[in-house]
Amino acid sequence: xxxxxxxxxxxxxxxxxxxxxxxxxxxxxxxxxxxxxxxxxxxxxxxxxxxxxxxxxxxxxxxxxxxxxxxxxxxxxxxxxxxxxxxxxxxxxxxxxxxxxxxxxxxxxxxxxxxxxxxxxxxxxxxxxxxxxxxxxxxxxxxxxxxxxxxxxxxxxxxxxxxxxxxxxxxxxxxxxxxxxxxxxxxxxxxxxxxxxxxxxxxxxxxxxxxxxxxxxxxxxxxxxxxxxxxxxxxxxxxxxxxxxxxxxxxxxxxxxxxxxxxxxxxxxxxxxxxxxxxxxxxxxxxxxxxxxxxxxxxxxxxxxxxxxxxxxxxxxxxxxxxxxxxxxxxxxxxxxxxxxxxxxxxxxxxxxxxxxxxxxxxxxxxxxxxxxxxxxxxxxxxxxxxxxxxxxxxxxxxxxxxxxxxxxxxxxxxxxxxxxxxxxxxxxxxxxxxxxxxxxxxxxxxxxxxxxxxxxxxxxxxxxxxxxxx
Amino acid sequence: xxxxxxxxxxxxxxxxxxxxxxxxxxxxxxxxxxxxxxxxxxxxxxxxxxxxxxxxxxxxxxxxxxxxxxxxxxxxxxxxxxxxxxxxxxxxxxxxxxxxxxxxxxxxxxxxxxxxxxxxxxxxxxxxxxxxxxxxxxxxxxxxxxxxxxxxxxxxxxxxxxxxxxxxxxxxxxxxxxxxxxxxxxxxxxxxxxxxxxxxxxxxxxxxxxxxxxxxxxxxxxxxxxxxxxxxxxxxxxxxxxxxxxxxxxxxxxxxx
Numbered sequence: 087x088x089x090x091x092x093x094x095x096x097x098x099x100x101x102x103x104x105x106x107x108x109x110x111x112x113x114x115x116x117x118x119x120x121x122x123x124x125x126x127x128x129x130x131x132x133x134x135x136x137x138x139x140x141x142x143x144x145x146x147x148x149x150x151x152x153x154x155x156x157x158x159x160x161x162x163x164x165x166x167x168x169x170x171x172x173x174x175x176x177x178x179x180x181x182x183x184x185x186x187x188x189x190x191x192x193x194x195x196x197x198x199x200x201x202x203x204x205x206x207x208x209x210x211x212x213x214x215x216x217x218x219x220x221x222x223x224x225x226x227x228x229x230x231x232x233x234x235x236x237x238x239x240x241x242x243x244x245x246x247x248x249x250x251x252x253x254x255x256x257x258x259x260x261x262x263x264x265x266x267x268x269x270x271x272x273x274x275x276x277x278x279x280x281x282x283x284x285x286x287x288x289x290x291x292x293x294x295x296x297x298x299x300x301x302x303x304x305x306x307x308x309x310x311x312x313x314x315x316x317x318x319x320x321x322x323x324x325x326x327x328x329x330x331x332x333x334x335x336x337x338x339x340x341x342x343x344x345x346x347x348x349x350x351x352x353x354x355x356x357x358x359x360x361x362x363x364x365x366x367x368x369x370x371x372x373x374x375x376x377x378x379x380x381x382x383x384x385x386x387x388x389x390x391x392x393x394x395x396x397x398x399x400x401x402x403x404x405x406x407x408x409x410x411x412x413x414x415x416x417x418x419x420x421x422x423x424x425x426x427x428x429x430x431x432x433x434x435x436x437x438x439x440x441x442x443x444x445x446x447x448x449x450x451x452x453x454x455x456x457x458x459x460x461x462x463x464x465x466x467x468x469x470x471x472x473x474x475x476x477x478x479x480x481x482x483x484x485x486x487x488x489x490x491x492x493x494x495x496x497x498x499x500x501x502x503x504x505x506x507x508x509x510x511x512x513x514x515x516x517x518x519x520x521x522x523x524x525x526x527x528x529x530x531x532x533x534x535x536x537x538x539x540x541x542x543x544x545x546x547x548x549x550x551x552x553x554x555x556x557x
Numbered sequence: 558x559x560x561x562x563x564x565x566x567x568x569x570x571x572x573x574x575x576x577x578x579x580x581x582x583x584x585x586x587x588x589x590x591x592x593x594x595x596x597x598x599x600x601x602x603x604x605x606x607x608x609x610x611x612x613x614x615x616x617x618x619x620x621x622x623x624x625x626x627x628x629x630x631x632x633x634x635x636x637x638x639x640x641x642x643x644x645x646x647x648x649x650x651x652x653x654x655x656x657x658x659x660x661x662x663x664x665x666x667x668x669x670x671x672x673x674x675x676x677x678x679x680x681x682x683x684x685x686x687x688x689x690x691x692x693x694x695x696x697x698x699x700x701x702x703x704x705x706x707x708x709x710x711x712x713x714x715x716x717x718x719x720x721x722x723x724x725x726x727x728x729x730x731x732x733x734x735x736x737x738x739x740x741x742x743x744x745x746x747x748x749x750x751x752x753x754x755x756x757x758x759x760x761x762x763x764x765x766x767x768x769x770x771x772x773x774x775x776x777x778x779x780x781x782x783x784x785x786x787x788x789x790x791x792x793x794x795x796x797x798x799x800x801x802x803x804x805x806x807x808x809x810x811x812x813x814x
Binding site: 504505506508509510511512513514515516517518519523524526527528529530531 | 596612613614615635636637639641645648651652654655656657661662665666669670695703720724760
């Protein structure tokens with residue numbers, strides 16, 4: 087086993103996004119949650135009555151559902167939620183020009199390494215600070231082709247019919263306790279519409295930042311990829327390190343229509359005081375293709391299982407999941423593929439790295455309904471353990487009601503061994519370089535799927551920060 | 558310079574860490590620049606242990622004696638420092654590193670030799686790698702395969718020699734590189750080693766083997782017989798021929814406990 091010094095040298099535990107920005111919110115609700123708070127949120131957003139009614143109904147569902155007893159340890163979550171601010175409004179209005187964003191908030195995003203140059207290579211950028219988007223922009227050429235990339239609030243205001251047609255249809259409030267909670271108090275997130283046949287050449291990106299202590303962030307994203315369209319959406323998340331726990335519970339709904347292709351990439355790097363409980367689901371229609379690329383590096387506890395519902399013939403879903411669990415972290419992640427129609431296919435590839443007392447769990451579901459003839463699914467999950475104290479578990483659920491389905495599952499657990507380290511060191515690499523190469527090789531099948539700048543960032547986290555740290 | 562040993566092993570005793578029996582029980586060995594030494598011996602005699610101790614394998618603990626490499630105390634050095642000083646061990650059982658291509662692996666190893674201030678010239682590297690692969694009759698696409706992952710026995714051994722020929726050591730330790738190779742593969746490997754010896758006449762080789770066969774292709778200057786943790790006989794290539802004919806029986810009698 088490698089020395090602790092070397093493992094620390096990997097830089098995975100050096101959380102460089104943990105700073106706090108001194109910014110005064112324009113409004114926040116009192117701590118805790120009740121119907122009055124839901125009304126305040128809805129009122130601040132100037133919402134139509136139907137949305138408030140939905141929120142209040144969702145609150146009742148949330149209150150009626152028990153805290154889950156599977157997955158991670160949620161025994162202290164209620165205490166956290168009782169002290170949480172469910173809505174913190176960072177500025178009066180969302181800006182379309184970066185120059186109009188308040189200086190300290192703008193500097194925050196600059197410090198997070200989202201420089202102008204990087205924004206330029208994207209088709210559109212959104213930035214959320216605490217409970218609301220502070221900035222959203224879309225390149226003119228895409229706007230001219232009818233692409234909508236907006237805050238979720240503006241989606242509701244400016245495209246009410248489209249919004250109402252799909253909102254809550256992929257993930258209803260009653261789906262699970264935290265989907266209900268999000269449906270009651272959602273704030274921020276993106277509304278995306280890609281018109282038929284439009285193919286975005288560069289990604290859309292949304293960046294989520296929590297600044298306020300004891301904040302609950304509940305972004306809600308609704309994406310409709312219309313027939314034959316093609317797009318890629320990326321989200322990144324960070325937060326300061328506080329001694330109290332924070333809470334993030336997003337809901338991401340995606341509709342991928344006939345022959346469309348949509349990829350949703352997450353690089354989640356929350357600080358280690360964050361509960362991250364997210365529901366992400368895509369409905370995939372005839373001949374369409376959905377890909378989730380889910381990277382979970384941060385948080386105290388993440389429970390997140392992106393899912394593909396393969397609704398019509400020929401639909402295809404891929405889930406690539408990578409998790410890193412450092413000391414005290416628990417990544418309970420994986421994916422779900424639901425085959426409803428004939429000739430649908432799916433794959434889940436999950437890679438996890440556990441270090442120190444870190445724990446990673448793969449939790450996945452493959453369900454094939456009766457009548458989904460010739461459905462094919464393949465699941466592969468690999469875990470890498472760095473220390474004797476590291477832990478990994480695998481919970482694969484397979485439910486098949488169709489005889490012609492073909493489903494494969496493969497799981498491996500490996501440890502970074504002395505023999506591997508010695509082999510690399512005998513070629514002249516020091517222990518840290520050797521560790522990094524092993525870890526990088528392990529995640530390579532997923533890293534190669536990332537856009538270059540994200541692959542670089544991932545490698546930087548795992549590799550470059552260690553330079554000079556072992557002597 | 559030439560009469561001074563590049564590797565000097567004196568009274569070396571070593572064991573598997575945390576076990577109480579020495580495997581090496583007083584090894585003395587001097588290798589001068591440009592010399593090729595072969596060590597033969599039956600299973601369990603300590604041949605491979607000697608190579609691993611010289612390379613710095615963490616599973617072994619030195620209990621007595623010294624090892625000097627180019628005048629430096631080798632036992633004070635980490636395995637990566639030994640490698641950078643010019644020692645290379647071709648493994649008997651090379652280790653798989655999934656997801657890491659041969660090219661990436663060798664690039665990282667060469668970059669490690671340059672340090673932080675200097676960047677490896679990728680064009681030069683590519684050229685060197687291709688030239689070396691051709692020498693060892695390897696298909697260029699091989700460079701993109703994850704190292705030792707799913708390789709056949711012969712591919713693994715050839716890959717070890719490829720690494721050796723790229724890293725250009727001053728002292729090559731070849732731990733049973735010939736075992737598991739058919740005659741064609743053996744000739745390719747031997748050709749690779751001989752080419753390196755021609756390129757760098759000062760390169761020394763310590764070749765550990767069970768069989769005389771490889772010594773027809775890589776001609777040694779000195780052949781040692783190792784038995785029960787000691788070198789019990791040294792001589793020219795004829796020693797290997799005699800061993801092949803007579804076996805280890807006489808050593809068994811002479812060195813019985």
